[in-house]
Amino acid sequence: MNTILVVDDDPHIRKLIKLYLENSQFSVLEAEDGQKALDLVEHSKVDLMIVDVMMPRMDGIELTEDIRRYLDIPILMVTAKGESIDKVKGFQAGTDDYLVKPFDPVELVLRVKSLLKRYNVSLTKVIQLGDVTIDLATLTVSSYEETVQLKKKECELLFMLANSPGRSYTRTQLIESLWGIDYEGDERTVDVHIKRLRQRIEPFSSVTIITIRGLGYRLEYK
Structure with missing residues (x-):
C-alpha cells in the first residue's frame, strides 16, 4: 500500500483529501506545515506528497525545494492561486504536477x-548506451571511469532523449512529457535544462545532444 503525505494547514x-485517498486504498499521513512534513519524511516511508503552497513556518515552495535536495518522490502541489507565476515557481522548485483549489x-x-x-515505471528503467548508464532511480549518468549526479528533471530529460537515440523531439513534446500539458512556463525552460545537461555529460564523449534548429533536440550516440 502506497503512503501519501498530505501537507496543508487547513484541517x-x-x-x-484523506477520505478520498483512503477510499482508494492509500495510507495517509498528515502535516499542517512544511517543517512537520520534513520531520515525518525523515522518520517515515512516504511514496508521494500532496503539498499546499500557502502554509505557516515553511511554505510549499520551500518544502519542495528542501525535499528535492535529498529525496526523489512524486510531489503534487495544490494551491488556491491560479496565476501562472505560481505554477512556474512550483515547477522550478521541483513539483511534478499542479492542481488549483477548488479541485x-x-x-x-x-x-x-x-x-x-x-514514477514506479521510471524507477525500473535503466538505459545502457555502450559503457554509459543512465539510471533514473539514482539520478545518475555513469561509465566505468566516472559517475555524475543529475537533478531530477535533467535525468528525466536525458532519459527521454536516450530512449530513442537519433530521434528528434520538439520543445513542446519535451515540455508536455516532463512538465505536463498544464505547464504554462516558457519553452526556454527546455533550453536552460539542455544547456546544464550538456555541461554535466561532457565527461561522456560518446553521448551528444544535438540542437535541431527551429525544432528541438535529439541525442546521438557513437
Missing part, C-alpha cells in the same frame, strides 16, 4: 495514481 482540506477530489486521486505509475 478540512486534509480531512477531505475535484476524484481528479486529485487520478493524478496521484498517474504520478505513482509514472
